[in-house]
Amino acid sequence: MRHELSRRSLLARSTLIGCSLAASPLLTPLSFAAAPWDTRLVVIILRGGMDGLDVVQPYGSPEFSEMRGALGAGSAKGAFDLDGFFALHPALAPLMPLWRQQQLGFVHAASTPYRNKRSHFDGQDLLEAGTSTLEGARDGWLNRMLQNLSGVETHTAFAIGHGDMQVLSGAAQVAEWSPDSDLVMTPQTVSLAELVMRDDPEFQAALAEALLLSKGSDEVGMMQNRDGEMQMSVPAVSRGKAHVKVAEFAAEQLRGDTRVASFSVNGWDTHSKQGRTLVPALNRLADTILTLQTELGAAVWQKTAIVAMTEFGRTVRVNGTGGTDHGTGGAMVLAGGAIRGGRVYGDWPGLAEADLFDRRDLMPTSDVRAAAAWLMRGLTGVDIAALEGRVFPGLQMGDDPGLLL
Numbered sequence: 001m002r003h004e005l006s007r008r009s010l011l012a013r014s015t016l017i018g019c020s021l022a023a024s025p026l027l028t029p030l031s032f033a034a035a036p037w038d039t040r041l042v043v044i045i046l047r048g049g050m051d052g053l054d055v056v057q058p059y060g061s062p063e064f065s066e067m068r069g070a071l072g073a074g075s076a077k078g079a080f081d082l083d084g085f086f087a088l089h090p091a092l093a094p095l096m097p098l099w100r101q102q103q104l105g106f107v108h109a110a111s112t113p114y115r116n117k118r119s120h121f122d123g124q125d126l127l128e129a130g131t132s133t134l135e136g137a138r139d140g141w142l143n144r145m146l147q148n149l150s151g152v153e154t155h156t157a158f159a160i161g162h163g164d165m166q167v168l169s170g171a172a173q174v175a176e177w178s179p180d181s182d183l184v185m186t187p188q189t190v191s192l193a194e195l196v197m198r199d200d201p202e203f204q205a206a207l208a209e210a211l212l213l214s215k216g217s218d219e220v221g222m223m224q225n226r227d228g229e230m231q232m233s234v235p236a237v238s239r240g241k242a243h244v245k246v247a248e249f250a251a252e253q254l255r256g257d258t259r260v261a262s263f264s265v266n267g268w269d270t271h272s273k274q275g276r277t278l279v280p281a282l283n284r285l286a287d288t289i290l291t292l293q294t295e296l297g298a299a300v301w302q303k304t305a306i307v308a309m310t311e312f313g314r315t316v317r318v319n320g321t322g323g324t325d326h327g328t329g330g331a332m333v334l335a336g337g338a339i340r341g342g343r344v345y346g347d348w349p350g351l352a353e354a355d356l357f358d359r360r361d362l363m364p365t366s367d368v369r370a371a372a373a374w375l376m377r378g379l380t381g382v383d384i385a386a387l388e389g390r391v392f393p394g395l396q397m398g399d400d401p402g403l404l405l
């Protein structure tokens with residue numbers, strides 16, 4: 001059967017021709033959006049429930065070592081003292097220079113409004129929706145922020161690979177990209193594409209952009225051949241750690257017109273042998289932050305705030321397999337030249353059994369949405385009424401914790 005393929009449908013499909021996401025359990029597609037302000041915001045979703053008590057260890061709490069056992073090592077067994085009460089997990093040693101430069105900080109005992117059911121799916125949905133319940137949540141809080149700012153211009157929307165970032169889903173258009181998406185185009189196929197688009201600059205530009213996003217490189221473009229005709233140049237697909245490629249691509253966009261980037265780092269569900277299984281995720285997080293710092297360059301890094309957040313924390317007590325189960329209160333990671341770092345923010349609730357949530361979890365004393373709201377307020381100038389009423393409906397932001405310089 002013969003099928004008609006219109007110019008319009010070719011334009012719509014040009015970003016999808018032959019695209020496939022390299023199989024990776026580590027992350028989901030990166031999304032980015034251009035905006036007129038000069039600061040940068042990077043939101044990293046730590047999928048799986050990061051154990052904030054292991055990442056930022058309250059070794060100064062008298063109950064910590066007793067309740068944590070082998071996971072309660074603190075500074076005596078390799079963790080890096082932060083302030084005499086908290087210590088940083090040894091796997092995040094590469095980030096200690098940022099702490100000393102006051103460009104790394106944490107918010108402890110923080111949580112979304114999600115309670116008791118401890119489902120990864122519901123917890124992540126609520127985290128990215130930014131609402132108090134899952135009822136009626138249809139878009140993400142980063143997208144609603146964009147909707148409440150004037151003069152925002154975004155790339156044409158792309159959905160390449162599997163999954164999406166709900167936090168940036170919504171009415172404001174954003175672009176999406178996945179690492180190692182590959183347009184499988186032989187030289188003959190490229191030549192055929194050139195013939196198809198020779199007299200159509202719009203189609204030519206659309207296909208070039210599809211190749212650009214596929215390769216994650218600025219080397220894709222049009223060039224003259226030996227006969228003086230325009231041909232598309234297609235670089236080879238880069239190889240390497242997927243999370244590093246995501247950070248490199250995000251930094252490339254943020255050095256230009258892009259002001260907001262969001263992506264995921266996975267691998268935080270540490271039900272067993274946490275002393276070993278948490279380390280790879282922490283290594284990826286450290287790699288990601290340091291790659292962003294390097295690739296952004298000093299000038300842009302000084303204008304950048306990175307916030308990494310997770311759907312919930314984990315239990316205070318270690319389970320029978322040397323891991324921790326789904327909990328409630330956790331920790332947020334802050335980094336960047338725009339961050340007022342060198343400190344652990346938040347009201348510490350204590351670890352005595354009576355102080356725990358349901359006598360099993362770290363008690364949340366702050367809402368992750370409030371920290372995110374104050375970051376957006378300081379970076380973009382969006383007003384508090386919009387943040388509390390539309391971006392995070394029903395949120396009471398409270399006093400400014402001073403997360404930014």
